[in-house]
Amino acid sequence: MAKTMEEYFNDAFQEDIFNRKMAAVNLMKIINENNSSLTIALNSEWGTGKTTFIKKWINALNEQKEEYISIYLNAWESDHFNNPILAIMYAMEDFLVKVNNIHSNDITTAVIEVAKGLVNLATKGVVNIDKIKASLDKKDIKELYNEMKTISEIKKDLEKQLLNIKGNKKVIFFVDELDRAKPNFVVDLIEVLKHFFEVEGYYFILATDRSQLNSIVKKRYGEDISSNGYLRKMIDLDYNLKKPSLDKYFDSKFSYIEREYVKLKNIIDNLKKLTIINNYSLRYVDKLEIYISIIAPRLNKNLSRENHTKYLLDVVFSILIFIRAKDTVDYNNLINSKDKVYEVLLKYKMIDFEIEFSENGSPLDFNETIIKIFSIICDKSSLKTNLEKKIIINNISQGYYNFFRDGKLKYIDELEFLNGFDV
Structure with a gap:
């Protein structure tokens, strides 16, 4: 028995942690019920899994x-x-031949013919209003009529080529990452693609952050233009993709690391809290996961037994790698500029990072403790000298001294290892 459309989507969305399968199924139902053409904007913020x-x-x-x-x-x-x-x-030649297995010798020729039609339309450009007025004033509209007739013929020829390519099938044309591309390229791309938008059997899915796309249009045509009005001329439907659960996504990315490197559990828990507090994107979680996967074997081997010092080290390292993955400038300020420590910690909402720890049974204030530790880290030369002499730095407690003695700033050394990777 042949599979239903939904069964095909069940297979493709087996790992559907965001419960988005039905969104694709329902959008396909809309496409299948439409026998002409359709352009759908798939709206979601950058880094949310489009x-x-x-x-x-x-x-x-x-x-x-x-x-x-x-x-x-x-x-x-x-x-x-x-x-x-x-x-x-x-894109057309690549997917028609490699993905859709259309091994016709005419494919390349057909795509070239489509390109020629697009070039002709582009060079003709939009009909010039001033030219129309001038022609009407002169009562000489023959030249203008011929030009418009030529454009109409080019469009018909382009449509013919596009219909030949698709045959009896529906073409679903996905345009992704519109919110990340160069602004001028985005507008030019949409302006070219609009010649496809009304061709029967062609359906476009434009993946973008709509607010970003509006800004791109305004940047190109000026603040006075109605970006929504401009885009409405080309986009038939706007669909807002369901916002993903950052909590679930983080767990799905880090579960294997927690299983393989048990000693990293505190660090991963801290990173999860910080990611959610700062409401960072799924792409950031991906980057964080790559960082941890690179250094996890080294850290797991070097981490000490569970005690106050290790717990404090875990918190400090969580902050270090969290900021290192987001912004190297802020990271360098945190470990090198004593006067910027508080500013950086405030920026990354460390004041909302609720962790309780104590020393010798006495509770320690989180903000005060972390600020003091990073201030000491910034003064590396003094730190090294005082450690060698076993001097308690700035009259801080024995617990702090043990932290620096046992840690020996090894976590920072581990993070320096990441500098060799282009992540």
């Missing part, structure tokens, strides 16, 4: 090649082309 959602959707479509052709264009990765026509050509 790309993952789209790729799962494409995987489901690729199992239904008898009915659908999927094309994927990453605007951010393609903005080096400068000319969006080249980006469209590349």
Whole structure:
């Protein structure tokens, strides 16, 4: 028995921690009920999993090649082309041949013909209002009529080429990362793609942060333009993708590290709290996971037994790697600039970071303790000398002394190891 569409999506969305499968299924129902064309803006903030959602959707479509052709264009990765026509050509040929297994000798030729049509439309440009007025004033509209007729013929030829490419299938054209690409490229790309938008059987999914896209349009055409009005001319439907659970995503990314490196549990718990407090993106969690996976074996080997010193070390290291993964300038200020310690900790909402710890049974104030530790870290030369002489720095307690003696700033050394990676 043949699979239903929903069954194909069940397979593609097996690891659906954000419960987004039904969003893709329902959007496909809208597409299947529409026999002309449709452009849907998939709206969600940067770093909230739009790309993952789209790729799962494409995987489901690729199992239904008898009915659908999927094309994927990453605007951010393609903005080096400068000319969006080249980006469209590349995406179309790549997916038609490699992904959709359309091994026709005519594909490359057809794509080139589409590109020619787009170039002709681009060079003709939008009909010039001043030219219309001038022609009407002169009562000589023959030239203008011929030019408009030429544009109409080019559009018909372009539509013919696009219909030949798709055959009897529906083409789902995904345009991703519009909120990350160069602003001028984004607008130029949309202006070119609009010639596809009304071609029967072509359906566009534009993945973007709508607020960012509005800003890009205003930057191009000026603050006076209604960006919503401009985009409404081309976008038929806006769909707001359900906001993901940062809590669940973090757990899914770090569960294997917690299983393999038990001694890192406190650090991972602290990183999770900090990530949620600061409401960072899923992309940031990905970066954090890469950092921890690189240094986890080294840390797990060097971490000491459970005691006050280790607990304090875990808290300090959590703060270090959390800020290191976000901003190297802030990280360097934290470990090198005594006068900027409080400013950096405040920026990353450490004052909201509720951790209770004590020394010899007496509770320690978190903010005061952490600020004092990082202030001491900044004075590395004095720290080294005093440790060698076993002098209690700045008359702080024995517990602090043990922290620096046992830690020997090894966590900072471990983080320096990350400098060799382009993450």
